[in-house]
Amino acid sequence: MAMNHVKITLLINKIMAYFNRYIQITISEYGPERFERSDFFIAVEAYLSDSCSLVARKFKADLGRDRKKPQTSVDDGQEIVDTFNHAMFWWYDYTEYPRGNVFSWSPGDEKRRFYRVTFHRNFHAFKRDVPSPFTARNRQRRLFTNNPSNRWGSGEKTFWSHVAFQHLATFDTLAIDPTEKKTIIDDLIAFKDGKDYYTKVGKAWKRGYLLFGPPGTGKSTMIAAMANFLEYDVYDLELTAVKNNTELRKLFVETTGKSIIVIEDIDCSVDLTGKRRDKKPRKKSSRENDNMTLQPMEAEKDDEDTKLTLSGVLNFIDGLWSACGGERIIIFTTNNKDALDPALIRRGRMDKHIEMSYCCCEAFKLLASNYLDITENQLFELFGEIQQLLEEVNMCPADVAEHLMRTENRDADACLQGLVVALRDARDMAIKEKEKAKEDVEKSMGKEEIAGTK
Known part of the structure; x- marks a missing residue:
């Protein structure tokens, strides 16, 4: 009887x-895991609040930590009729509450909210990315950092923690050479609009940037300017909190598209060099030919202290796992480019190398x-002297900016005078x-000559 009932139900559904x-x-x-709100739900909520505000009469207001301004959404129990691309949509928002008193650590178990949309079957252009532009305008971008692996199994069940990304740096305020700045902007635009091109050439939709130069030359500011220009989230990856290559892959998979993954001061994070080859290679066996690269005996053994290896980082950047997802930028920063393994920064991994140099004349004018x-x-005379001194003295933009900080007792003339004094002192010291x-x-x-005479 039960099987017959199921068959009858299926038949009725087919007829209907x-x-x-x-x-x-x-x-x-909430998704199946019920720990984070669905991106699709948030996108629909933003779309309805933006495009259907004239139709709805009842709203709910909320100021979340990830939003730039108060976000209004359609209140429960309302039907919104929307027209998109000459097609009619009926939106309905409703909430299901638990039958009894339920206490749960998962927010999706306390109550369940839904959006239900109905449209004609001939309209096949209904896609998930329709509300995306509205979401971008209403969502505050985020700055992530990776959690230690001992917290991954806790109630949070998150690999990353985040705060609102509020850095105000832009390319308009970035003090670098204007020609280099334009080159970087053009490269970023080409990447952002290059999905079809990357598919055509058979490459993962990602790009690597190496920012190198002395401390205080604006490497972190450059990253913030890139993120604000592209409107991407930023993942600040702390390698010292990653135990092994498997954890690194998990962290990468949990990142989203339209994001920048940053490893700052990679030469100081973990030891990824020095164990590739031994100065005294062992002898080849009869089965090994001359084209095979020999590894030192120490590298062949498993290092119990450091399981995160250079090979794991290389695969993270340019291996098979790097193709999981798309529209990601990976950035390394370093003060000492020569200390990095050549395989780590070769083209294809770090596609573009950007040198962040000392303050030049054009950068000073912008500052x-x-x-x-x-x-x-x-202030023509002071400008001229400062520009001349900058050609003789290496001073990073951060130091120049510090001397230009205006206070109640320092006007523009006093700030420039102080910078001139600092540059003169640096020149005399050099x-x-x-x-x-x-x-x-x-x-x-002289001592060598005396020793040779004796």
């Missing part, structure tokens, strides 16, 4: 589907405009160090 020309889709607020609201024509080094060399050569 044949005569019913409409499709109904239900969108749940003076940003910090003091002045141009070269207003000259003294150069003369001292020359004297040391002469003394050393």
Whole structure:
């Protein structure tokens, strides 16, 4: 009898589907795991609040931590009729409450919210990415950091923690050479719009940037400017909290598209160099040919202290797992490019190398405009002297900006005067160090000559 009842139910559904020309889709607020809100649900909520505000009469207001401004959404029990691409949509928002008093750590178990949309079956253009532009305008981008693996099995069940990304750096305020700045912007635009191109050439839709240069030259500011320009989230990956290669792969898989994955000071994070080859290679056996690369005996053994290996990081950047998902940018920063393994920064992994150098004349003009609201024509003599000194002295943009910080007792003229004094002192110190080094060399050569005479 039960089987007959199921068959009858299926037959009735088939008959109703044949005569019913409409499709109904239900969108749940929480996914199967019920720990994080569904991105699709958030997108629909943003879409309805933005495009259907003139139709609805009852709203709910919420100021979430991930939003730039108060977010209004359609209140429960309302039907919204929407027209999109000449097709009619009927939206309905409702909430299901538990039957009894339920206490749960999972927010999706306390109550369940849904959006239900109905549209004609001939309209096949209903896609998940329709509300995306509205979501981008209403969502505050996020800055992530990876959690230690001992927290992955806790009640949070998250690999990453995040805060609102609020860095205000832009390319308009970034103090670098204008020509280099334009090159970087063009490269970012080509990447963002290059999905079809990457598919055509058979490459994963990702790009690597290596930012190298002395401390204080603006590497972190460059990352923030990139994120604000592309409107991407930022994942700040701390390698010292990653135990092994498996954890690294899990963290990568949990990142989303439209994101920048950053490893700052990679030369100081973990030891990824020095164990590739031994200075004294072992002898080849009869089965090994001359083209095979020999590894040192120490590298062949499992290092119990550091399970995160160079091979794991290389596969993270450019291996099979790097193709999981798309539209990701990977950025390494370092103060010492030469200390990195060549395989780590080769083209294809770090596609573009950007040198963040000391402050140049054009960068100083931009800093003076940003910090003091002045141009070269207003304080011509001081500008000229500073630009001349910058050609003789290496000073990073961070140090220059510090001298340009205006206070109640320091106006623009006083700030520039202080910068001139600092540059002169740095120049004199460099000259003294150069003369001292020359004297040391002469003394050393004199002692060698005396020793040779004896």
